[in-house]
Amino acid sequence: MTSDATNSRTANKIPADKQMFLAVIDDLKPADELDKCATPRLSTSGKQVQEDPIYFKSGANIVASLKIDTARITDRQLEIWGWCAGEIQLQLLCNGQPLKQIITHNLRPDVAETLKWAEPEKGFGFTLKAMALRTRRNQYTLQIQYKDGQKIRSFQHPLDLEKVVSLGEISSGVVHAIGHLEVAAASHLIQETIVVGWVINEAYVTVWLESENGDKHLFNNALRIFRQDVFDAYAHSFGHDAREGGFMLLIHGILPGEKIRLMAMSGDESIVLGIIECARLEATSIACARWLLGIATPLSQMQKRMPLIDGPIIDAFLRYEQQGWTELSLQIRQFGKPAVNPYVSVIVPLYGRIDFVEHQLIEFCHDAWFIENAELIYILDDPKLTDIFPALAEQLYRLYRLSFKWVWGGVNRGFSGANNLGASQATGKHLLFLNSDAFPQQPGWLQQLLSVLDDHPEIGAVGPRLVFADGSIQHASMEFMRREELGIWINHHPCMGLDPTLDPAHHLTLVPAITGACLAIRRSDFDRIGGWDTGYLIGDFEDSDLCLKLHAEGLKIAYLPTVQLTHLERQSFKLLGQDDFRTRVTIYNAVRHQNRWQHLIEGLADNHG
């Protein structure tokens, strides 16, 4: 246990980036000396405690810390929100005289996490309120006292107050509307702007967002979210109206740098509740998604939020990026003779690892049918590979003498985009989409798969059994499974991890969907359904989406267990439901997927379930 004690001491040591603020504190004189000063101040700017946390130390240890998140004054009331840890006494002063104040506390797990301190039951968060004096030129300060050993140190922080206007009379205990804008972000590349904050208003008060040019945006399309912090601070004033205080809203036509106002109107009087300058959104779909999906919302509400908020922004970025693809020139290297009217084009996107390619060539090059009938296309989909892959490809061609070509599309396009690029370069009657980490076990595998398409005009796509390195099933078709706690349908891999002898399918079987890791489709059908959908994030759900498009055309999906490939797909041990970025992406994709195919998914789940 000594190590724990050491750790906690270490945690209390002052982080290097905080030394600056401590230096300011160290310069302060003890409380008794401070009393002699006319206006003892924490700092001349008054910024530190309101922009960054301030740390108080006793000896070498941090004993207390304080941060003011918001300090504002309405025409009636002084309001301070923030957090404090350790033994700190706060007192609002006006012109040096203590004000009658109310302090309430709330939990701030984010603070506990950052400080690595155990949060007390009442919480680190606080809300401090006092009546504002009606006289002009009042000077408001916050008196802060903390214990340094046996001594009480005391000093005053002149408050940098945001002036806002509130409605109603605080003296009567009734406030009609209050709110705050926390985040606003826009991009010159897309139309959508996201605004996040909270607002509480009584039913007869109208609230809206207003842009600089006077455009008004009501909250009808906003996502409303329960916010514990807002509820704790205002439930006593607003009652039930404080419940869904949080909001996220998309508005249009605002550029970074413009100001957005949170407005309220009661009777004839319109008042500004809050104001924020619009920040710039991350400029790529993935960076933007990372930021957007990082905005906390309980996981169970994600499926409600994503179509309203995240979807339109991410879609807009994807559209913007994909428009750019058409302008890029392709780099193509053909080894051996180009195929003439091949029976099938085998399309393999490459991202990250390229050592798999040799293992595929090992299998392809002793398959007479493959050599005779297949056109092999590798799609480089990773800018990091453009140096090393061309050299490797030359070496591999010298060793394996199998005709193939590689294509570099100038930019990472993702699984769907790379596959679509491959299809655009393919001349086969059929298309076989194959992951680079999938390896045939027997010559003739491709012929067997494609004969399904030739013999069964009703079948639109067919896939084989895939097994892990250990020989157990990785893929034996996919089915749709409801995850009610997240409100989504996910793609389930039945029989995964079982001995293949336990696979209930022994011959060609109709199934809801198959994996895109190895999928055969007619060229004509592929073109008719418009190829792979490029609206999903980071490779997920594209394959079932393709299968659902075929279902929508009246075609069936088949699984052929008599053909088996080894697929080195890494089993993910992260469970869906952990609140991480990956889970949020899965939910995002799943929501998009089910909003496109709700009825088909439910129908297929019923039929096959």
Added chain:
Amino acid sequence: MAKNISLKTLPQKKHRILVMAHAHPDFSLGGGEIAAYNLFKAYRENTKVEDAWFLARADRRRGLTGAISLRRPNEYLWEQGVLDWHMMKAAHQESLTTWFADLIRALKPTVVHTHHYVHLGLEYLRVIKQVDPSIKIVMTLHEYMAICRNNGQMIKTGSFKLCSRESYDECHQCFPDKTAEDFWLRKHYFLSHFALVDQFVSPSEFLRQRYIAWGLKPEKVVVIENGQADEPILPPRPLAEGDTRNRFGFFGQINPYKGLDVALEALAQLPKKERKKITLEVHGANLEQQQPEYQEKIERLREPLIKQGVVQWLGPYQPHELRQRMAGIDWVVIPSIWWENSPMVIQEAFVCGRPLIVSDIGGMREKVNNNVDGLHVAAGNIRAWQQTLHATASVVDTWIQIVAGIKRPLTYDDCAKAHLTLLQCGVLGLKG
């Protein structure tokens, strides 16, 4: 134990055999390259062979140039190497399809008999078939490199525990930076290249079974022991009146797998009076290349024993010095704690007429018959080694009885003939 090979004589055209090895005995004295080189010489002298060549990978201290050069008539060196030990890929890729392919085209071998892939990579097997698919490839396996990433020792990393089989998950545990999938890839790579080999030869049945369990087809692996020089047995060490057969010899590499520390520890733990009746000669090499901890361990054990005259530290020897060194000892000890394949020193001891005391595992257990031409001792068991060394050193009769059981090993010529018979009649079916 060796599979019976029928000696039907068939009309045939003469073989042109390229022997390949991972090293040349001019520069390196491992058992594998010596066996390969001696076989090459025996092929050349055999009247059934039209011609034979030797191609050995060599480090000429100028980097991995990929160049092939002539060492002496019919002997070539190849500056090749392996940097990716997981996948055993040749470092100089371009030379595979250029210089190496040119050499194959020029020599026109009917058979390539290769002795290794370590330092060569595996790709050359594919290139041979690419140049001429009718060339038969024979590969002699010298250890478990394909099966085990841990230098082919089949011992767990760190713990030195014996390992019986590969498995993706257990291999990952030995090499945490490689995933189970990486081991699938490794095996896939090895097996796909081994599929190009027409015939495997294993010097021991033990190693053959390990490769069969790993994935080679039984009919593709036969056992042929390495050949030895055709020389007479040595006279017994002369004994003075009252002397016993108490001089033991350790020969070869000193590393943690070879178990010299087990033998030294056994001696150290004997009562001083008993210990002084025993002499262990250490004809060992390369201790200075071992990890400092192991060097310190050996140093700590040997120092008092050398002072007492129990251990005589005689150092490394050249091949031509071996008989002279064996002349002065009664028993050869092999206290290895790994499986071994077919340790060359066993066959060499038999040529010299010296019985062996060996660990009772793997190739040692197979090649030395307990109480017939040697004795088995529980591998790594200090007390068992102590008892056996003490018991055999005390008497003369055991030695006389066991020496009588020694059989003459295969000569180089016998070994070449066995291989030529295999080429005619085995799965190769080279009937001319």
